[in-house]
Amino acid sequence: MTDLSVWSDEETRPRRRRRRKKSRGKGALAVIIALLLVVGVLGGGALLAMGGLHKLKDALSSSSAPDYPGPGQGDVLIEVKSGQTSADVAKTLVAADVVKSSQAFIEAAYANPDASKLQPGFYQLQHKMPAADALAVVLDPSARVQARVTLPEGLRLDETLKRLAKETKLPLADYEKAIKKRAGELGLPAYAKNNPEGFLYPATYDVQPNATVDDVLTQLFTAYATAAEKAGVERTKRTPEEIVIIASLVEAEARNAEDFGKVARVVYNRLEQGMPLQFDSTVNYALKADKQIVTYEDLSANSPYNTYKHTGLPPAPINSPGLAAMIAAVNPTPGDWLYFVTTDPEKGTTKFTGDYQEFLRFKDELKSNQ
Numbered sequence: 001m002t003d004l005s006v007w008s009d010e011e012t013r014p015r016r017r018r019r020r021k022k023s024r025g026k027g028a029l030a031v032i033i034a035l036l037l038v039v040g041v042l043g044g045g046a047l048l049a050m051g052g053l054h055k056l057k058d059a060l061s062s063s064s065a066p067d068y069p070g071p072g073q074g075d076v077l078i079e080v081k082s083g084q085t086s087a088d089v090a091k092t093l094v095a096a097d098v099v100k101s102s103q104a105f106i107e108a109a110y111a112n113p114d115a116s117k118l119q120p121g122f123y124q125l126q127h128k129m130p131a132a133d134a135l136a137v138v139l140d141p142s143a144r145v146q147a148r149v150t151l152p153e154g155l156r157l158d159e160t161l162k163r164l165a166k167e168t169k170l171p172l173a174d175y176e177k178a179i180k181k182r183a184g185e186l187g188l189p190a191y192a193k194n195n196p197e198g199f200l201y202p203a204t205y206d207v208q209p210n211a212t213v214d215d216v217l218t219q220l221f222t223a224y225a226t227a228a229e230k231a232g233v234e235r236t237k238r239t240p241e242e243i244v245i246i247a248s249l250v251e252a253e254a255r256n257a258e259d260f261g262k263v264a265r266v267v268y269n270r271l272e273q274g275m276p277l278q279f280d281s282t283v284n285y286a287l288k289a290d291k292q293i294v295t296y297e298d299l300s301a302n303s304p305y306n307t308y309k310h311t312g313l314p315p316a317p318i319n320s321p322g323l324a325a326m327i328a329a330v331n332p333t334p335g336d337w338l339y340f341v342t343t344d345p346e347k348g349t350t351k352f353t354g355d356y357q358e359f360l361r362f363k364d365e366l367k368s369n370q
Helices: 012-051 053-060 086-095 102-111 113-117 131-138 157-168 172-181 213-231 240-253 257-272 280-287 323-330 356-369
Strands: 073-080 121-127 147-150 204-207 339-344 349-353
Touching: 073 086, 086 102, 102 131, 121 131, 147 157, 157 172, 172 213, 204 213, 213 323, 240 257, 240 280, 240 323, 257 323, 257 339, 257 349, 339 356, 349 356
Parallel strands: none
Antiparallel strands: 073 121, 147 204, 339 349
16 A cells, blocks of 8 residues: 655655645635635525525616606507517617616516516507516516407408408408409419408407508418318319308308218219209398398399309309318218208207208208297
8 A cells, every 4th residue: 555645756745745735725715715605695595585596686786777767658559579589679668768778678577587478569558667567568468459350250251341340440441442452462362263252261360550451361361371271172173262162151051060061061962963052041142131031032033143043053152161161161071961951940950861851851840940
């Protein structure tokens, strides 16, 4: 065993001694630093318990960033754009005189753990607000300023445009002009043949305050394209336009979701046998009406949409179908049905058959429930 206390070379002794002295110096310095850290942690323990490292940092380095005392005055609309950081938003707020300095807003964001949840959109704030108050507004999703427009399935084009005008506060005449002259530029598919009926997709839309008529219509056409792709509208033997026409008939005729595929099958079966569809919904479209029961006089309407007088599909969709109706048009339920009757209008109960005599019995059942 080597005895480290015995030196065989006198010349190495001083060098080793010097290294040991240097090591002791480093050790002493480490002890001092460790003690300082312990004191710092113990001193900041209460702060950590109250708010974490962010508050500790704030406490240790007081800020003198210029800030408004509040409460604020007037109104100003601010846009938070996608991908912006708190520093980007701070610049926007300073430029609009919402907060006094970027630093005040950045510090408020640094101290708020929810600052990472900032969402893009428009927010109504005030001039000369305290930075913390301004931050609280832009972090509140319910404070976003936007119009929410809900378009239910089955609306006709004219009904859709009227609802859009009402909810977005943009002139109906502007919608009518845009849909007539610029529909193709705004996203109407080429196979629609310049007829936007059926392609303003039914859904709920958030419309920003600075949105134009073109912006809104583009939203609807874009949503249609997404739904059509999902349903497979362009991946069938029939043309996409025919699929949307069939989907619009399904949307108008089916009362319950479970009947969509069956109604679609009736359409296909009648087309294959050369039978007229004889749908009241197409007569209503021809008359621009919404009658529960059409009359014999109505059935004589001279219109290509009158499927009592004309075989085949109507020339265009009769409403805007939703995704479920599109899927049914692409993948109808297998069956030999040629007729259907909603025998209980209140409950929406619909019965299907391929037998004409049974169809007549269903009609009698309907009469007894009216």
